[in-house]
Amino acid sequence: MSEQLQRMSKIGLVPLVVLADAACAKPLGEALVAGGIPVAEVTFRTDACLDTIRAMKEIPDLIVGAGTVHTAKQAAAAVDAGATYIVTPAYNPSVIEWCLAHDVDVIPGTVTPGEIEGARAYGIRLCKFFPAAAYGGTTTLKALAGPFADVKFLPTGGVSLDNMIDYLALPNVAAIGGSFMTPDKLVAARDWDGITAVCRTIVKKMHDALPARV
Numbered sequence: 001m002s003e004q005l006q007r008m009s010k011i012g013l014v015p016l017v018v019l020a021d022a023a024c025a026k027p028l029g030e031a032l033v034a035g036g037i038p039v040a041e042v043t044f045r046t047d048a049c050l051d052t053i054r055a056m057k058e059i060p061d062l063i064v065g066a067g068t069v070h071t072a073k074q075a076a077a078a079v080d081a082g083a084t085y086i087v088t089p090a091y092n093p094s095v096i097e098w099c100l101a102h103d104v105d106v107i108p109g110t111v112t113p114g115e116i117e118g119a120r121a122y123g124i125r126l127c128k129f130f131p132a133a134a135y136g137g138t139t140t141l142k143a144l145a146g147p148f149a150d151v152k153f154l155p156t157g158g159v160s161l162d163n164m165i166d167y168l169a170l171p172n173v174a175a176i177g178g179s180f181m182t183p184d185k186l187v188a189a190r191d192w193d194g195i196t197a198v199c200r201t202i203v204k205k206m207h208d209a210l211p212a213r214v
Helices: 003-011 022-034 049-056 072-081 093-101 113-121 137-144 164-168 184-188 192-209
Strands: 013-017 039-043 063-067 085-087 105-107 126-129 152-155 176-178
Touching: 003 013, 003 063, 003 085, 003 105, 013 022, 013 192, 022 039, 022 049, 022 192, 039 049, 049 063, 049 072, 063 072, 072 085, 072 093, 093 105, 105 126, 113 126, 137 152, 137 164, 152 176, 164 176, 164 192, 184 192
Parallel strands: 013 039, 013 176, 039 063, 063 085, 085 105, 126 152
Antiparallel strands: none
């Protein structure tokens, strides 16, 4: 893995960011950093995603990437806006190939052994596992550890405060992703202090249960 992906793995947490108003981007990003989670995966689910990436990229120490990337064109636009990593919701060779050709970290969405093997063929060793809960969660990840011992995963989809430790305790889980780190109600209320508090609670829970991650 690249130095950036290794840093993300050490942090262990990847908040999903979905904003309709890019004016919220900087205070939200600053809230994540203050809460001890200096990572943001800005999803291509709103028209504000590129402006959100641009605004967050100005925040020191915040790793900013783009998620829900379906096409190479979206990947290029995200990188042009300042994203330093790309996450796809599914296995997409065209996006993978664009990222590799442009030296951009890519975390492809995978859920089957065939997709994981396809990612491995590109030299990728960190894959998204989505939707995690719907495809067996930790039970499936444990089963994948045998034949894919050299691959680590970023599970998202059904990962929550209640089950996050179950995922993070697995040796083949590099980090977990989820919107539970950026609760919709707090974002809508622009309660940035509240989001910082939520992040601190999540980080403390992780470090208390898994001190080796500190």
